[in-house]
Amino acid sequence: MELKTPLYDAHVKAGGKIVEFGGYLLPVQYETGVIKEHMAVRTQAGLFDVSHMGEVLCEGKDALANLNQILTNDFTNMVDGQARYSPMCNEHGGTVDDLIVYKKSDEHYFIVVNAANKDKDYQWMLRHQFGEVTFKDVSSEYAQLALQGPKAMEILKKMTSEENIPEKYYHAVFDAEVAGIPCIVSKTGYTGEDGVELYLASEKAEEMWDTLLEAGKEEGLVPCGLGARDTLRMEAAMPLYGHEMNDDITPLETGLKFAVKMAKNDFIGKSALEEKGTPSIKRIGLKVTGRGIIREHQDVYAGDRKIGHTTSGTHCPYLGYPIAMALVDADSVEIGDTVEADVRGRRVAAEVVALPFYKREK
Template sequence: MGKRTPLYPIYAEHGARIIDFGGWELPVQFTGIQKEHDAVRGQAGLFDVSHMGEVRVQGPDAFAFLQRLTTNDVAKLSPGQCQYSLLCYDNGGVVDDLLVYKLGEENYMLVINASNIEKDIAWLQQHVTDGVQLTNASDETALLALQGPKAEQILAQLTDAPLDTLKTFHFLPDVKIGPVTTLVSRTGYTGEDGFELYVDQADAITLWKMVLEAGTDHGLIPAGLGARDTLRFEARLPLYGQELSPEITPLEAGLSPFVKLNKGEFIGRDALQAQKENGVPRKLVGIEMRERGIPRPHYTVHANGKQIGEITTGTQSPTYKTNVGLALIDTAYSELGTEVYVEIRGAQVKAAV
């Protein structure tokens, strides 16, 4: 039996189909991936993402510690603000991608990927200094994501919090939604507007039911991991283990805006600086199939009769009905429009960058 989120008991009510996701029993879909994907693009979807990890970083040296471990510039954060960032190894490869929340002057929260919780915490502990206290809050924290163009309208029915002035990558720490206290963050992983709601796990089911009910007239439906993946992929958001890994640097993955090489010393900086100066050898590009076939992860990509890389994510886009993928390929072939071939079941199938 895998790990379960506090919402597991109500999955069945919504007809969830459960899969194993990194040791967790999670819903891949409720009513169907296409329907859930369309709901998020057009109205709204509600996701249980309670499997994500939350780590509190507190103390007088919390800022210096995070500045040394993460690639983005923590100095840019004010309380109530969060940023996308990465943890890197010395060689520039990625430990994990994450969100850094500034709760207060010596008080931060990191949101990390479920499959990396143990590894990330070990990495943080390996580098921890006096004056920094790490707390793994993953087990007591549940997380719901309300995503889509109707998200604000739906949530506004449940709270007096000033959602209309809450900017993206900003959050409100103690928002009352009915009887439940939540941290409301204007973030998400779908390419749409929306909110992530951090809540005590004991309140997760209450919050889920309230939000779903508030969204009844707005087309809100529960959404699973299948739609979460197609939505993030269309928005070109990376998934750890596919677009990012210990073997792939943030620069290769096209994430240089989140790597502040000029902020001072951080783990992986020298390697990333060198990669930038010598020219990034590989690049993550979008590809579109020109002939029949769907590109799938790990399918090889070819040009000029040689292998130049591989697909990291690929599917038929639910929104555009085109067969598209992300591919990590030699930079020499990354110009828009470059013709490449994807090997699908032994055949070389034409595609373009």
């Protein structure tokens, strides 16, 4: 049975086209359409319902030791309010999921996991916990809204005071208030733009949603669906679980070396990653130069040699051309090389380009 986020009725009322995603009924787009929603986030601001994401509390004397064992990143030197991205590996080095950990205090961490993997992730944490620690799934208690775009902070400042807004990227204010509603304000996002993600009580979600949209009218704030969320993250070359990584693909193979701390004493999957050695595959960016759009699961060729397959692909509204990401043999191509993708029996040419495709000007 599909689940509904606390904002389901608001999406229907606003003309959202509802689809199933990660077990939830969510808007893929509104009447404005994906292109206008995408462009609003790149040039003004967009508001997303990401309440389908999962939240897990990790608490206790051994909370830090558990996180360092279960996840590939190192959480030892975090300050209160800091957030850190990390893959979570299985014993073979494959990726169980990727997630974000927030430190509230030495014995209190707040973990945000992907919607489709929420139950899998939670069970994985419970199976591997040790010592004095508790993991608690609190997903049903939280709604999550993402306010993203160059005008996002202007809108937020109308609704709250400076002390409720994190100064740095990947930091959060835990006991904040926006429009009088208690929430966690996190300077994070999945669009490649400036902005925040707000975590708040489920029953307050609709009030926050309406208040934000009203406050952002002058700045051109629009509600955005899953379609724009995907095209935006693709332009920013942000990996998506089930596409650029899965239970068989390691974080090192998909270019997440920055979040895998091999110098740590130990973590689940470390010995497997050591045994594998230098990754034999890598993630690359493709700018389509031929006619057509390259989607996921399409074979990639360098000349007559098949070198890998695409993991995500679409036409990107802001860039104005189609792009794709692919996993290919590590030694097969370099930036500037030309490859072809097999699109339903027809070869479509593309150039290997540096990632990310889009980077906002600071």
